[in-house]
Amino acid sequence: MKALIIIDGQMVEIDQGTTLLQAAKKAGIFIPTLCYHEALKPYGSCRLCMVEVVQNKQRRLVTSCNFPAERGMEVYTDTEKVRGIRRMIVELLLARCPDVPLLKTMARQMGIEAPRFKKIEANECILCGLCVRFCEEVVGVGAIGLSNRGINREVATPFKVASDVCIGCGSCTYICPTGCIEMTPDEKTPRLRTMKMGNRSLEPCPNNYECDSCPTEQDFLKNMKRVIGEFRSRYGT
Ligand code: SF4
Ligand code: SF4
Ligand code: FES
Incomplete structure (x- = not known):
């Protein structure tokens, strides 16, 4: 079923249940993500993709990668609150992983010069899963x-x-x-x-390259x- 929602003032037609991230993409609006990947089920852990949603006159923050769009919703992807949360997430991650180029680039794009938080340890895993x-x-x-x-x-x-x-x-x-x-x-x-x-x-190869009879290969193909x-x-x- 099709539905209309408004994202950053732009009317977008979506399939009911599409996530807000997909709807924004359709509207050509970029939302930063870290734990999202199109081939995987949404996970909603990094919270970088936060947006503000107004529904039934109530305004709240949600993670756009796993939040379903519904008819009549208004979505704001670039408010002061949203920008503040994204900055804080990147700063916290930079404290954990100060040498990760992806985070450094994000920080630069967000105008973060030096993270406010104390460095925890030198690590490169941002726990995106x-x-x-x-x-x-x-x-x-x-x-x-x-x-x-x-x-x-x-x-x-x-x-x-x-x-x-x-x-x-x-x-x-x-x-x-x-x-x-x-x-x-x-x-x-x-x-x-x-x-x-x-x-x-x-x-x-333990199966002499006989992929047709290899359980590992067959499991992999089935899964794919x-x-x-x-x-x-x-x-x-
Ligand atoms: S090792 Fe860490 S940063 Fe790399 S994919 Fe896994 S969880 Fe993400
Ligand atoms: S099977 Fe091993 S190499 Fe392949 S994704 Fe899992 S941990 Fe990585
Ligand atoms: S991309 Fe990580 S919570 Fe949405």
């Missing part, structure tokens, strides 16, 4: 997860030992926006700082089909 969700939702393996709370939160394998289920596909390396997961051709397993993620040696199907139904493509 993209690697964890890609490994789980797309690769279908779930070799890594986010563990601990607060400043100790981190990406790790269970018990921090190299995982037996990691297939060394390198997807986590590819999707990580800060480059903190590395994979060298020699090791054939991703590495997050000092932690080796996988345990398997993929050479030579499911993900592509979900992606298509989410975006109507």
Whole structure:
């Protein structure tokens, strides 16, 4: 069902249930994101994509990547409040990860010269969870997860030992926006700082390159089909 909403004064026709982020994109309005990726289910953790919404005469802040647009909604993507929250998020992340180029660029674009918050530790993981969700939702393996709370939160394998289920596909390396997961051709397993993620040696292929009868390959293909199907139904493509 189609519906009309207003974003930054612009009338936009959307499918009911489309997220505000997608609706803004349709209207050509840019909203910054960190934990969002089109191939994955919205996660809503970084809160960088906050916007203000007016509905039933009530004004509130919501995360646009997972908030469904509804008929008659008014959305404001660039208010003082929204800009203030985004700046604070970037400053907090910079305190945790001061050397990440992506954050430095965002800070520059937002006019942040020096973060107000004290540096916590030199780290490059912004805890967006993209690697964890890609490994789980797309690769279908779930070799890594986010563990601990607060400043100790981190990406790790269970018990921090190299995982037996990691297939060394390198997807986590590819999707990580800060480059903190590395994979060298020699090791054939991703590495997050000092932690080796996988345990398997993929050479030579244990199934003699018989992909049609390889359970790992078949699981991966099945998962990809499911993900592509979900992606298509989410975006109507
Ligand atoms: S390399 Fe291992 S941890 Fe990374 S996405 Fe692939 S299976 Fe998951
Ligand atoms: S390792 Fe990279 S992708 Fe994974 S949570 Fe940290 S920043 Fe995000
Ligand atoms: S992009 Fe929406 S909460 Fe991270």
